[in-house]
Amino acid sequence: MKYQIKTILSDGIAIGNIKMKNFNKSNLIVENEEESFLNALTKSLAQIDKMIVDNQELSDYLIALKLMISDQTLKKDILDLIYKGSKAYEAIDIAIDKHINELNSSTSIYLKERVADLNDIKERILNNLGENKINDFDKSYIICVSELNPTDLIFYKKDILAIVAKKGGYTSHSAILARSWGIPYIISDIDFNDGENIIIDTFKNLIIKEPNQKQIYDYKLEIAKKNSFKNIAIDHDGYEFLANVSSNIDLKNVINYGFDGIGLYRTELIFMNSDKPLSFNEQYKIYSEAVNKLREKPITFRTFDVGDDKKLKYLNTDKKGIDNYINNKELFITQIKALCKANDGNLKIMFPMIKRASEFNFLKEWVISIAKEDNYLIPKIGMMLETKEALDYILEFKDVDFISIGTNDLTKEIYHINREDALDLYDNYIKDLLTKLKNIVDFCKENNIYLSVCGELAAIPKAAIKFYEIGIKNLSVSPAMIKTLNLIYTDYKNEEKN
Ligand code: PEP
Ligand code: MG
Numbered sequence: 377m378k379y380q381i382k383t384i385l386s387d388g389i390a391i392g393n394i395k396m397k398n399f400n401k402s403n404l405i406v407e408n409e410e411e412s413f414l415n416a417l418t419k420s421l422a423q424i425d426k427m428i429v430d431n432q433e434l435s436d437y438l439i440a441l442k443l444m445i446s447d448q449t450l451k452k453d454i455l456d457l458i459y460k461g462s463k464a465y466e467a468i469d470i471a472i473d474k475h476i477n478e479l480n481s482s483t484s485i486y487l488k489e490r491v492a493d494l495n496d497i498k499e500r501i502l503n504n505l506g507e508n509k510i511n512d513f514d515k516s517y518i519i520c521v522s523e524l525n526p527t528d529l530i531f532y533k534k535d536i537l538a539i540v541a542k543k544g545g546y547t548s549h550s551a552i553l554a555r556s557w558g559i560p561y562i563i564s565d566i567d568f569n570d571g572e573n574i575i576i577d578t579f580k581n582l583i584i585k586e587p588n589q590k591q592i593y594d595y596k597l598e599i600a601k602k603n604s605f606k607n608i609a610i611d612h613d614g615y616e617f618l619a620n621v622s623s624n625i626d627l628k629n630v631i632n633y634g635f636d637g638i639g640l641y642r643t644e645l646i647f648m649n650s651d652k653p654l655s656f657n658e659q660y661k662i663y664s665e666a667v668n669k670l671r672e673k674p675i676t677f678r679t680f681d682v683g684d685d686k687k688l689k690y691l692n693t694d695k696k697g698i699d700n701y702i703n704n705k706e707l708f709i710t711q712i713k714a715l716c717k718a719n720d721g722n723l724k725i726m727f728p729m730i731k732r733a734s735e736f737n738f739l740k741e742w743v744i745s746i747a748k749e750d751n752y753l754i755p756k757i758g759m760m761l762e763t764k765e766a767l768d769y770i771l772e773f774k775d776v777d778f779i780s781i782g783t784n785d786l787t788k789e790i791y792h793i794n795r796e797d798a799l800d801l802y803d804n805y806i807k808d809l810l811t812k813l814k815n816i817v818d819f820c821k822e823n824n825i826y827l828s829v830c831g832e833l834a835a836i837p838k839a840a841i842k843f844y845e846i847g848i849k850n851l852s853v854s855p856a857m858i859k860t861l862n863l864i865y866t867d868y869k870n871e872e873k874n
Contacts, residue, residue, distance in 0.1 A: 410458050605862040629856070780830045791805045
């Protein structure tokens with residue numbers, strides 16, 4: 377049975393059994409409440425010590441957690457409650473929640489951020505009480521939690537194939553760690569059972585429950601083939617390995633994995649993370665940081681692509697497309713100004729959902745006039761090719777500097793296929809799609825227009841090889857897909873030789 381993923385916090389593919397992780401007090405066998413609390417404290421501290429040894433780069437963060445666990449006031453509060461007759465787990469709950477409420481009512485962002493850390497240590501101490509066997513996992517698994525604590529991820533990272541949680545944020549500590557370790561992490565409302573076998577594929581926005589033998593075989597093969605490569609780009613002369621990102625947090629992997637640049641920066645994700653429009657300065661800071669980190673590698677920012685399922689809290693956005701810019705001029709102008717100021721010569725601006733050249737030319741002129749007003753360098757200006765109209769009227773688009781094919785929206789528009797079905801229904805449309813895309817390749821060659829693909833099909837080997845075959849040399853994929861890109865390129869080169 378297939379389900380859509382609600383939110384993706386870290387990309388990847390995993391196949392494995394679910395391990396539920398809930399604190400279950402009915403499992404608790406505690407003889408002496410005080411002693412079991414003190415033991416739990418000692419055990420928690422020892423676990424953090426082990427994490428520090430294994431994760432030197434996180435030592436500052438982990439030492440701060442140790443200080444919280446060792447806090448004498450907290451310890452005294454808990455012991456006082458136990459002496460008054462509370463069970464250890466109740467005392468821990470009440471005392472730590474009291475501190476959490478104090479932090480929550482503070483106006484300091486720094487203190488508020490500590491709430492997550494206190495919750496983390498609370499659960500750790502609770503899980504270490506009595507004979508609760510909750511931490512004793514024996515082999516690799518897909519962890520299923522209500523909310524993931526960073527220390528659970530740090531402690532069990534070698535065993536965790538993927539994470540499924542009910543809540544969690546893209547910029548949370550756990551999500552940042554999961555992305556840097558390449559562990560898929562999703563938010564889902566679906567109910568799972570302990571031990572149940574599932575497949576998670578964030579690239580197809582897909583959860584498969586009770587997968588059949590063929591699905592298991594195909595996914596295992598894909599994972600095994602991929603794992604024969606390292607997380608670093610192999611030589612790929614004449615072809616560009618580009619990355620799709622949606623926040624500056626993703627840049628570390630783009631650089632470490634040896635990508636040639638960013639083919640798609642989804643700026644709407646930055647907008648969606650805020651309750652109000654971001655100011656010029658806030659945006660400039662983000663864009664210029666990205667440009668500096670990329671160190672002269674090209675970086676393509678897509679203007680905010682909102683509408684349909686991507687909503688802003690402060691704006692009514694019905695449909696994706698150019699109307700969002702015309703109806704919200706201030707928002708568009710502020711973004712363009714911030715981008716143009718951040719341009720060091722390698723920044724490109726790309727418009728989504730373009731239908732006709734008149735739309736593109738209108739936006740291009742608008743960008744040029746904004747840049748000229750403040751004497752900013754005019755960036756290269758291109759478009760996503762992801763609508764049926766743009767495909768049909770491709771000959772109109774001689775004035776674009778570059779084109780990136782968005783196969784996600786394109787397959788939806790032409791064949792009415794959702795992202796999560798793009799692979800299953802692949803055979804139904806790929807031949808026709810390739811014929812259509814070959815026209816685009818020819819048009820771009822004739823007019824000297826740089827061409828890439830940034831939709832999810834670019835990371836699906838059997839599709840991506842076909843893109844190479846028809847002459848598309850530049851693929852833009854999630855940084856977590858670097859091994860897949862290596863595999864696609866190697867298979868293609870081997871095929872060329874034979
Ligand atoms: C696409 O449509 O293929 C694409 C890359 O854009 P998004 O997935 O952000 O809609
Ligand atoms: Mg799109």
